[in-house]
Amino acid sequence: MEDDQKLKVIIVEDDARYRTALSELINASTETECIADFGSAEELLGYLKINSCPDILLLDINLPGISGLEALDKIFLIYPDIKILILTIMDDQDSIYAAFKNGVRGYLVKTASQFEIVDTIEKVSRGYVIYSVDIALNIIRDFEKQASAPEQQHPSAFSLTKREMEVLTLLSHGFKNQKIAEKMFLSVNAIESHLTHIYQKLNAKNRSQAINIAFNSGLVGKLNNAGDTSGNHISRIFLFDKKGSPCRGKEVSMVIPGTDIETTEIKKTDIYGKAVIKHRNSGMARVTVNGQQAGEYEVPGDFAIILQK
Structure with a gap:
């Protein structure tokens, strides 16, 4: 594959030897290219402010100064739609859930194989959301607990208009902007404008966060109850x-x-x-x-x- 067609990857990892190994691994693939690597989030932020958005950001959590999780807000302010893949030794529930609800597309621990790392980079670049089975189960269990809480927010608590609620509901059902526009008989530009207002009112940085807030607050959706009581x-x-x-x-x-x-x-x-x-x-x-x-x-x-x- 020509260099200009390869996926452009940036690595942020404070362990210099592991960072070099990751860079060599990514460059060895015919599909990916490491265009920059940094040892801290501060260096990354400086780079992003004056350079174009990479296809994938491979980000560690344990970093000197600003941690990877703390840097997410600042990164999304520069590039709201950047695709971030966490690669870390941290496999605790809090770190995983914080990454997920802040719009991170995938989460791998450093025990992942070389093939799994490259394969996940490629899948995330194509729009996949990659979390391991264990991580997916933990996230869903958290959603269940929050969704079963008695206190739920009314749309007025977020000052959402009726039209914005319609957009948010369709968004939460997985529809893209074009499909939402077709269903609501509006232009794509009108839908994008509604989404901008929804993000502001929900204090969400992207689609993933808006959907999470919508489900967790009870604005849309509701978990079904488990079926009957037969069986052991x-x-x-x-x-x-x-x-x-x-x-x-x-x-x-x-x-x-x-x-x-x-x-x-x-x-x-x-x-x-x-x-x-x-x-x-x-x-x-x-x-x-x-x-x-x-x-x-x-x-x-x-x-x-x-x-x-």
């Missing part, structure tokens, strides 16, 4: 598409061997792509989604499935 075990299945978005309304069931082969009740996934299935048997279950086999998984348990279609 509970397994939770999370379905995502190839871009990392939850798959809603999918029909999920399991066939589980045992003394008697058990076929579970069909459950539909909720707004977070989650289906809660109660079952008697345990072991390797064959999972089907909309009547198509989606793989075999150990149950009871929580697991995520990436649908290929």
Whole structure:
């Protein structure tokens, strides 16, 4: 691939040896090129103010001076749509959730393989949101806790107009600006103007943050209750598409061997792509989604499935 067609990557990592290794890894790929690397967030911010936006920013959290998480606000002020991938040793819930709710597109720990790092860079550049299965489950559990809280915000608490609420609802359903414009019979410019006002009123820096605030505050959506009360075990299945978005309304069931082969009740996934299935048997279950086999998984348990279609 010609150099001008390669993905332009910037690395921010305070460990000089690891930073060099990352740069060599990225440059060894035919798809990516490291155009700059820095040992601190301050150096990065100085660079971004006078240079064009990279395709991907590979950012560590533990940095001297301003941490990677603390730098996010400043980075998004310069380039609101920059695609950031965290690569760090920090795998605690607080760091992961802070990155997610601030619009970071992906989160990898430094135990990731070289292939996984390069592959994730390429996927994030194409619009995927990449979090590991464990991270996805933790994030969704957090959403569940917040969504089940009794106190919810009325649109007036954010001074949102009726039209802005319509835009925010469609945004939260995953629609792009062009599709929102078509559904509301407005121009794309009008939708972009509404989004600017929504971001300001919600104190959100980008689409991801606005959607998170909308769900967490109860402005849009509501988690479904788990189904019936039969069965001795509970397994939770999370379905995502190839871009990392939850798959809603999918029909999920399991066939589980045992003394008697058990076929579970069909459950539909909720707004977070989650289906809660109660079952008697345990072991390797064959999972089907909309009547198509989606793989075999150990149950009871929580697991995520990436649908290929």
